[in-house]
Amino acid sequence: MAAARPLHAPVLRASGIVQSFLGTTVLHGVGLELRAGEVHGLVGENGAGKSTLMKILAGAHQPDAGTLELDGEPVSFASPIQAQRAGIATVYQEFNLLVDRSIAENVWLGREPRRGPVVDRRRMLRDTQALLESIGAQGLDAGLPVRQLSVAEQQIVEIAKAVSLDARVISMDEPTAALADHEVSLLYRIIERLTERGIAILYVSHRLREIFDLCTTITVLKDGTHVGTWPAAELDERGLVRRMVGRELSAFFPDRPEGAELGEPMLELEGAGNGFVDDIALTVRAGEIVGLAGLQGAGRTELLSGVFGADPFTRGTMRLQGRETRIRSPRQAVRAGLALITEDRKGQGLSLSLSVLQNALGVVRAVFPGRTGAARQAAPERLAELALVARGLDQEVQFLSGGNQQKVVLARWLAVAPRVVLLDEPTRGIDVGAKYGVYEVMRRLAADGVAILMASSELPEVLGMSDRILVMRDGRIVGEVPPTSSEEDVLALAAGAEAEAAA
Template identity: 70%
Template sequence: MTTATSSATDDRGQLPAPVVLRASGITKAFAGHTVLRDADLELREGQVVGLVGENGAGKSTLMKVLAGVHHADAGTLEVAGEQVSFSHPVQAQHAGIATVFQEFNLLPERSVAENVWLGREPRRRGSVDVGRMQRDTQQLLDGLGVSGIRPGQRVRTLSVAEQQIVEIAKAISFDAKVISMDEPTAALADHEVELLYGIIRELTGRGVAILYVSHRLKEVFDLCDTITVLKDGEQVTTQPAAELDDASLVRLMVGRSISSFFPDRLEGTEVGEPRLELRGAGNGYVDGVGLTVRAGEIVGVAGLQGSGRTELLEAVFGVRPLTRGELLVDGEKRAVRSPRQAVRSGLAMITEDRKATGLALHQSILDNALGVVRAVFPGRTPKARREMPGLLSSMAVSARAMDQEVQFLSGGNQQKVVLARWLAARPQVVLMDEPTRGIDVGAKHGIYELMRTLAHEGVSVLMVSSELPEVIGMSDRIVVMRDGRLAGELPAGASEEQVLALATGVEEQS
């Protein structure tokens, strides 16, 4: 294990900020299986520490030990130099350690203020002092530089980003010295990510320490002062972010170089006849789209948030049916007015939010994997049931058993189950919207290999992604959307600058 040591002074000869939280030798096992072994972590005032690693590396376990959800089997915790022990999350909160989990803990029918002060409502003459509660909440929001959220507003009316702000405000209300954030941008749009960046800078400016857990390496390097890497439950290193780069960090996390991150086309893959064609296609969201995707081809769709990327896939799949133009599959015109018609026409769609629209989380792996076949091709169900274990095995889905509930799988394995349910229907065209969102770098590589396998088998893939390296690394061609229209097309290997020029329209001003 390589660990950065604390020196008496920093590079400018100044004393380092005081240590707010120190975890030493943290070990945790479940049912005799050790999931975290001898992990150390140190957070200082005003510092952002990145915690990275593949799913199953131990990140969530370490976060939950700090949050009081789990009690460590071995090791010590110190807050401001004093040793502490938590047996309940409330104890951690009162000690100044707050956690914003990926799954928010908010009551949708309660107001913002009621959620922030839940169980701690200020009282006056035996009743809840609503006025003070709302004033105190407004003060918290003002301190974060946030406008547009009202203390009396019901949480269910807020966007995901706004709900996250409420969680952060709640954390601050405990006078938090440390705030842990678990995949805080997983469901945020690009402009909402910038808002979160600003809030984090505001918090660190006040001396709050941030533990930042994310699979998005750009954010880790943008925000973090130091980075701790976990792999297979063990600490690999803690180093200043400035001493690492994408390539070295990926190597530490997954044990392979970034050069092999995006797999090459499989030998023997041939680009064939057009599988999917759009001619002057449009509806109220996209307009005049002309596009061809051939057998064995992966076409990436890039563009800024709101450019019409997702809307293009939804139009093809019948979620928002086309009202003009033509759609052809294997050279035949198709009138796709619903997802069911799309599936019968040989199309499949991997949606960007697997938990909300891709899976039934409380059902088993097998039930989820057979869902599309049962709904659209019931006569094929017995055969699909027999073939499913082999399909899931070939996709390297890691699970205890086929009857395990999907909610207990890692993000990468959940995404593979989503793919399996569609592949069981034997589509000719697979539409993928953010296929690797919220999964770790190792699982991403597995999804990329599946995409290459599909192309090798003659399937067409149309992929939307917000991550330009992913679009560039995986696409045989790239089309760029802007304002609901195709802004242009680029060949494989195009630069990020070329993609952004089309996405923003700057080429028109040059």
């Protein structure tokens, strides 16, 4: 899709943008150009300045220095409303929708078509339906309440709002972060429709595959500076990573240690099931990383929840270090040597208003209060081993980057010295450099004899980090493949293509 298009004059140009907060400069003379009908990728590690630049373009921040030009004319936006009126719209990760109102009511909120003093609901529904169809979302009913929509459908509503504003530039912030694979394909088609209409797209994502799939131009930011802008065709993933992190990564994943021997089984399931998964049989040995692959809804998260006692198994057998046990609650799981790092670190893994130290001690204080003193003494060294970047242990976690927040989550669980670690989407929403740091922690844990069961929707991650891969479909494990398999082989098994072909 990222085929070259004829070059047009920039619709929107940012030059020499400088932005500071509380005396700290976060953008140092940054610039980019957005052209009609083009998808422009904006990439960089967490803290590189991407979100700040997006908010300046959207009118949410006013820069300290630099200029914005729209069609070659200087402009300035004192508010997001002014930016929208000028044709610049932004679709953020956190949607701004009224869930009890319909799609049509959300699209035209505050701008409802009227017949005299009364809202013309028939026209509003008709116009919204035509708008949805024009961007390739024919399956959506404009009268549906937003509450009934999937995450992908809610995102489509946000995009439809932007198009209804006659937007000429649409910025998208991590638009696929919470989407299933088939929903990502729908977003691709919608973006293609938008560019065919001459809309310029600024696409911000940590997922490099999407950047290369969609973008014709890529701008890299690092530490608030403009590293450079290149045609996507002149870059590959390795070269892009080098520009983002400022160093050459020998590989995306740390090497498996040669000659490492696995220990005794740490976690064993036989015929395990609950209301979400069934007939689960697996073994994870000391020092082993076992990956769980599968499509959205396959049951990976539910399997981890069952092991951890959040949704206890109601049938089957579970053994920890060879001893049969029944885990009925997360507290019991922690006492038995289990740890669960959830995919939603902000909602379930951290207390954002508390400090780094308070978060790092959270689990040990709740489950093993007698160990709190020792854990407090060990916390600085443990966080240093995780290469945490923070102002200090008293800094509130909400002000850390996504990668550093994930390291704090790891630290709070490592404080209880687990023997089995369950990882659910361990690197979701963090940049490639921070991902590498998390992978190094996983390798170090495995080298220390910890058993790791990891669920991830990123197949390169599953293939790159796992010693063995279990593939799930419809709440069951349907096969095991080695990490030397191709992504296509794993997807075929996950989707049931092999079974269909045999039938």
